[in-house]
Amino acid sequence: MLERIRIVLIGTSHPGNIGGTARAMHNMGLSELALVAPRCEPLTADTVSRASGADHIVHGARTVESLEQAVGDATLVVGASARSRTLPWPMITPRALGERLPAELASAEARVALVFGREDSGLTNAELQRCHAHVHIPTNPDFSSLNLAAAVQVLAYECRQAWLGQQESTAQAEVLPTQPLASHQELERYFAHLERTLVTIGFHDPATPRQLMARLRRFTLRARPERMELNILRGILTATEQQAERRE
């Protein structure tokens, strides 16, 4: 699924942002990048530095003249937009976009293009109107302009989340082997041991319990102790009792 999601950058000015985009893509398992009329040399030392090992994505990027060429084969084109423009367009949140991807990419020929505009001015109205929908990353209204690579990072993250969600549901819940939890019986033995010890060291008087054991139970049960952890705790109780016994 992820291999059929394309990131399209239009009119990028800073090679560092292309490198940062490549890193964010590779981190999230995306690989296809298209650069539309970049306003800088795409591959510079800055690109390689920010890509931090993902510059093969820039090497493999297709550089084209127009948005049309970059998204021609896409079955869903989504433009990243800071705000709704004059003509309202279908808007989706990054999360809703992610949730929609598995269905959008169900057929093997399907292609999704996520389009990002210029650092300074975003996408033009003409470009936005070539998109099926606009995605808006919710931001602080007083400081809404995300760094280009950061915006790619957020959407790529939502793509990966969607893909992982799909993996989980298809590959059936394969329960991870965890440490065995203590049984009810083991817990009760522990609580009895704990109470005896607290009496022994003079911390607890069953005649005036003041909810002490209830509080310790609630605390312990909340942690869902593993059997091994309970063994450690009982070891501590035994060592404490031995102290008290030696004293007598």
Next chain:
Amino acid sequence: MLERIRIVLIGTSHPGNIGGTARAMHNMGLSELALVAPRCEPLTADTVSRASGADHIVHGARTVESLEQAVGDATLVVGASARSRTLPWPMITPRALGERLPAELASAEARVALVFGREDSGLTNAELQRCHAHVHIPTNPDFSSLNLAAAVQVLAYECRQAWLGQQESTAQAEVLPTQPLASHQELERYFAHLERTLVTIGFHDPATPRQLMARLRRFTLRARPERMELNILRGILTATEQQAERRE
């Protein structure tokens, strides 16, 4: 809610990443930054350039020497971790973290600290073991190291999503009054007291620790102790120590 979420960067090497972090934070409405023993001058031309108008966050950042100083008052400390280490710790996804935040921050004194490690080596095991939970941003296993500011971007985005979700549910039920949780500092004092006591009663030999304290930390942190519960536990430790002292 967002104003009580603190971003903590440990041992950062590149001023640009501090600037990128500030921009990501301000974009998502976060404002509190702490820098622990930065390995670079935090405020350089690179910082200001990458912050792109959010450098007031770096100006207002607290620079401290240790993690303790940065998270002492936090009621939930979450460390960003690339992978699970030798001793598995409670792991949450960024999304689950976000979903948990409104409840975590329901009380006005609650503070959440999100801790990010060094660009080259992340967080140390000692640092990770001071966290209630670890958050792992799902990545391509072949290329898993996110840029620091990109990692902050993803978690800050999930924080904002959670906050927006909370805003939407305006008719939310009244938050139940809960007991105040123990702060990081109170927990660390408890762990120090616990270790002293275990040495006193001969249960623990710091020369051959065998992960005893790590296991007890993990168990205790998982339960999210209330301040009052921690007071009970410290009372038990004091009573235990008194037993040992009387014996001598």
